[in-house]
Amino acid sequence: MSEMIYxxxxxxxxFPDMSKKPLLGAAPRIDVLKGLTFDIPKGEVLGIVxxxxxxxxxxxxxxxxxxxxxxxxxxxxxxxxxxxxEDRLRPLRRRFQMIFQDPMSSLNPRRRVGGIIAGPLKxxxxxxxxxxxxxxxxxxxxxxxxxxxxxxxxxxxxxQRVGIxxxxxxxxxxxxxxxxxxxxxxxxxxxxxxxLESLVQDLGLTLAFISHDLSVIRRLCTRIxxxxxxxxxxxxxxxxxxxxxxxxxxxxxxxxxxLPDPAQAWF
Amino acid sequence: xxxxxxxxxRLPGVRLWLSxxxxxxLVLAAIFAPxxxxxxxxxxxxxxxxxxxxxxxxxxxxxxxxxxxxGRDVLSRMLYGARLALIVALVAGTLTCLxxxxxxxxxxxxxxxxxxxxxxxxxxxMAFPPVLFAILLIxxxxxxxxxxxxxxxxxxxxxxxxxxRAEAMSQGAMDYVASAQVAGRGRLGTAMTEILPxxxxxxxxxxxxxMGIAIIVEAILSFVxxxxxxxxxxxxxxxxxxxxSIYQAWWVLVFPLFTLFLTVLSFSQFGxxxxxxxxxxxx
Numbered sequence: 001m002s003e004m005i006y007x008x009x010x011x012x013x014x015f016p017d018m019s020k021k022p023l024l025g026a027a028p029r030i031d032v033l034k035g036l037t038f039d040i041p042k043g044e045v046l047g048i049v050x051x052x053x054x055x056x057x058x059x060x061x062x063x064x065x066x067x068x069x070x071x072x073x074x075x076x077x078x079x080x081x082x083x084x085x086e087d088r089l090r091p092l093r094r095r096f097q098m099i100f101q102d103p104m105s106s107l108n109p110r111r112r113v114g115g116i117i118a119g120p121l122k123x124x125x126x127x128x129x130x131x132x133x134x135x136x137x138x139x140x141x142x143x144x145x146x147x148x149x150x151x152x153x154x155x156x157x158x159x160q161r162v163g164i165x166x167x168x169x170x171x172x173x174x175x176x177x178x179x180x181x182x183x184x185x186x187x188x189x190x191x192x193x194x195x196l197e198s199l200v201q202d203l204g205l206t207l208a209f210i211s212h213d214l215s216v217i218r219r220l221c222t223r224i225x226x227x228x229x230x231x232x233x234x235x236x237x238x239x240x241x242x243x244x245x246x247x248x249x250x251x252x253x254x255x256x257x258x259l260p261d262p263a264q265a266w267f
Numbered sequence: 268x269x270x271x272x273x274x275x276x277r278l279p280g281v282r283l284w285l286s287x288x289x290x291x292x293l294v295l296a297a298i299f300a301p302x303x304x305x306x307x308x309x310x311x312x313x314x315x316x317x318x319x320x321x322x323x324x325x326x327x328x329x330x331x332x333x334x335x336x337x338g339r340d341v342l343s344r345m346l347y348g349a350r351l352a353l354i355v356a357l358v359a360g361t362l363t364c365l366x367x368x369x370x371x372x373x374x375x376x377x378x379x380x381x382x383x384x385x386x387x388x389x390x391x392x393m394a395f396p397p398v399l400f401a402i403l404l405i406x407x408x409x410x411x412x413x414x415x416x417x418x419x420x421x422x423x424x425x426x427x428x429x430x431x432r433a434e435a436m437s438q439g440a441m442d443y444v445a446s447a448q449v450a451g452r453g454r455l456g457t458a459m460t461e462i463l464p465x466x467x468x469x470x471x472x473x474x475x476x477x478m479g480i481a482i483i484v485e486a487i488l489s490f491v492x493x494x495x496x497x498x499x500x501x502x503x504x505x506x507x508x509x510x511x512s513i514y515q516a517w518w519v520l521v522f523p524l525f526t527l528f529l530t531v532l533s534f535s536q537f538g539x540x541x542x543x544x545x546x547x548x549x550x
Contacts, residue, residue: 066445086453093451106442110464120450166446 004075005174005206006040006063011072013058032058034230035072040174045200045207047221047238049214049253054227056210060176063208064096065089077173094124097167101179103159107151113137114147117166124170136169139202140195157188161195168199174206181216193220215257218242226250283540286533293530297349304343305329308500312338317516333518335508341522344500348523351501352530354412355485359419360478366420367427368470374428375435376458385428392425398487405493412495415488419481426480427473434466468542475538479531486527502527 014029021027032055040046050056061067062074065081073082081092097120100106107116117136121129134144140161151159160180167175177196181189197220200207211217217224217238224241226234226249233247245251296303306329315338319326326333332341374385401418408414438444439462447457482502488494489503502523509520 061445064449066448086448090451093449098446098449100442100446102442106446108443108461108465119447119452123451170450 003041004039005042005077007073007075007078008039009037009073009075011036011059011062011074012070013055013062013067014070032230033062033069036232037072038225038232038235040206040208042173042206043204044223045209045221047217047224048208048210048227049212049217049224050227051212053229055230056212056227057178059227060098060178060208060210064093064098064176066098094120094170095172096174096176097170097172099160099163099167099175099177099180102183103151103156103163106163107159109151111150112147113142113149113151113154113162116151116162117147117169120166120170126170132169136165139168139199140165155188156184157191160184160188160192164192164195164199168203168205171203172205174208176208176210178210179212180209182211182213189216196220214253226253280540282536283544286536286540289529289533290537293349294353296346297353300343300346300350304340304346305331306340306343308339308343308347309498310339314338317512317519319516320518332522333516335505335519336512336516339500341505341519344505345502345523345526348500348502348505349526351412351495351499352482352485352527355415355419356478356481356534359416359423359481359484360474362416362420363423363477363481364427364470364474367424368431368466368473370424371428371431372435372458372462372466375432376439376462377454378436382432385432389425389428389432392422395422397422398484401484401488402491402493405488410493410496415485415494418488419484422484423477423480426477427470430469430473431466434469435462438462438465468546471545472538472542475534475541479534482527482531482534 011033012031012035013033014031016027017030018027036059048056048059058067062069065074065084069082073080075081076092076096079092081089084092107113111119114133117133118129121132126132133147137144137146142158142161142165146154146158146162151162154162160183163180180196181192184192193216196207196209199205207220209217209220214224221238223235223237225232226241226247228247228249234241234245234250236246241250242254245254312334315327315330315334316336318330318334318338320333320341321328321331323333330340330342332345334340335344370385374382401422404418404421405414408417435458444457444461447461452460485494485501486503486506489501490507492507494503495501505523506520506527509516509518509523513520
């Protein structure tokens with residue numbers, strides 16, 4: 001029981017379909033997550049994969065309660081956070097953080113890097129904000145002088161490191177990383193992944209890593225959750241999933257990974 | 268090698284200095300009008316009517332920019348007119364901005380029923396012809412400085428509300444808003460500390476534009492004699508009076524008109540310049 005950081009029971013999320021809204025009355029709802037049940041043990045690096053529209057980002061946003069689920073339950077370390085109001089969530093927010101896909105959008109362009117990282121620290125009423133900001137910058141491998149820079153003055157990889165620094169500065173137990181390398185070039189991707197890998201080990205983090213790229217997931221994650229149209233089609237340890245995929249959809253995903261040595265038929 | 272960013276940088280500087288310089292000159296003229304005016308702006312001298320500016324034939328060096336048909340000094344009237352123009356610009360512009368931007372921010376960021384009400388209100392407001400609306404309003408509440416300011420605020424708040432609403436909506440969809448929520452910031456706090464700083468440059472540019480527009484509206488109202496009482500010299504009033512004698516004394520119309528034009532242009536350019544100056548991305 002205490003080993004689980006998250007427990008999800010029959011989680012359902014739906015959105016109103018405004019394109020089909022009748023002139024009068026409520027819009028019909030689209031079921032995005034159709035009853036997901038799974039646990040995330042402490043210290044696990046969980047990969048969540050699936051195609052566009054499979055509900056992986058929605059699942060992520062429900063986990064950190066940016067979205068309120070319609071039905072089912074989310075337990076964070078035993079506490080039911082499914083329908084908690086923002087006031088009651090606030091003290092818990094320190095413990096689950098998020099790294100966003102596009103740092104250009106997730107870093108306020110009018111704030112300096114130092115202010116961006118300090119924001120959550122001040123909100124949560126922590127002391128020694130300056131020291132914690134410096135520490136976070138050190139951990140993600142950015143010089144401390146970057147605190148006085150604006151996001152647009154940084155490269156894509158550096159920006160994403162700021163996003164990571166903001167999340168880890170609070171010393172959370174759980175971090176959700178939503179497609180955080182998909183906007184980066186291959187070498188920055190590798191650097192950010194290396195960084196994440198070492199942070200997970202050093203800080204004892206539990207990580208949920210959302211991606212559509214199985215080869216990225218394979219490197220980082222201990223367990224993989226495959227989503228297809230709002231349902232879990234496979235939930236297995238990484239080696240098992242790659243060795244013996246059970247679901248047909250997983251096999252399709254695996255086949256889509258580009259191999260280092262492409263077919264000889266190309267010649 | 269040519270650095271394109273260096274080229275762009277220079278332009279707002281010039282723009283800011285030129286427009287700011289003219290506005291500063293105007294403010295000084297308005298403050299020190301009693302000290303620097305050569306004549307009493309209301310003193311009439313029917314024997315010195317329609318004197319041309321000094322460089323024309325038959326002028327009187329005592330009246331630099333000539334006199335109107337009642338013999339009042341055009342330059343002195345313009346200096347005193349700057350006072351009213353600036354009061355209207357600052358007070359009406361600021362009030363319009365505060366009311367319009369607040370409603371726009373509420374509608375654009377909090378959405379829901381507040382947006383529904385404010386948006387419908389904007390739609391209804393914009394269906395009225397603004398000048399007729401102002402004339403009607405002043406006819407009901409009476410003329411005077413306060414009435415002019417009230418009329419401008421009541422008519423023009425939609426200009427801010429519309430633009431700020433759209434801007435707040437697009438900023439509200441950015442991930443830094445979600446990120447503030449993840450950090451535990453409340454909705455109101457997010458609006459004030461995350462959204463507002465990003466909408467502020469737009470608001471500032473609109474504010475200075477609105478100050479220019481306020482001066483124009485005052486001039487329009489003066490033109491139909493529904494502005495501030497005729498005892499007090501206003502640029503709009505001078506233009507209206509100058510129109511009657513345009514063939515005999517062009518200077519009565521042209522000088523205040525040109526001043527008005529320069530001032531309104533300066534306000535809008537000053538706003539654009541400020542917007543660029545304070546934008547960290549453009550800077």
